[in-house]
Amino acid sequence: xxxxxxxxxxxxxxxxxELSDLVKGYMDxxxxxxxGWLTRLHLDEPRVDVRNLTERTRLMKRLMDIAVxxxxxxxxxxxxxxxxxxxxxxxPGPAIFKQTRVGLNLRKQTKTxxxxxxxxxxxxxxxxxx
Numbered sequence: 001x002x003x004x005x006x007x008x009x010x011x012x013x014x015x016x017x018e019l020s021d022l023v024k025g026y027m028d029x030x031x032x033x034x035x036g037w038l039t040r041l042h043l044d045e046p047r048v049d050v051r052n053l054t055e056r057t058r059l060m061k062r063l064m065d066i067a068v069x070x071x072x073x074x075x076x077x078x079x080x081x082x083x084x085x086x087x088x089x090x091x092p093g094p095a096i097f098k099q100t101r102v103g104l105n106l107r108k109q110t111k112t113x114x115x116x117x118x119x120x121x122x123x124x125x126x127x128x129x130x
Contacts, residue, residue, distance in 0.1 A: 087115060 053061065087095040096114050103109045 084114070 084095045094115065096112060099111050099113060101109050101111055
């Protein structure tokens with residue numbers, strides 16, 4: 001739980017506890033506690049886990065996620081298809097390739113991915129400098 005100190009006559013808040021590192025360089029933390037005109041506001045932890053939401057809210061969130069994902073897929077599919085064709089026409093090698101990787105518990109997985117760089121760059125002996 002975090003808390004914030006706020007002045008009674010102003011809307012200014014001063015972080016306390018976990019947030020105090022934001023203003024450490026500007027004001028001494030002990031000085032905050034000694035002033036009588038500042039009060040502490042307690043803030044609850046934000047809901048970061050979907051399990052904290054009600055059943056109805058979770059259902060609505062899931063439906064919204066599906067609807068937005070489907071809409072974006074339909075809208076972006078022509079662009080993605082155009083880019084795949086463009087890569088295939090302008091450079092040698094496949095635009096989409098399969099790669100076998102080792103996953104959890106040493107299980108092999110085949111991953112399908114799009115090519116993001118030129119195929120012949122892997123043969124060059126390149127070294128990054130600092």
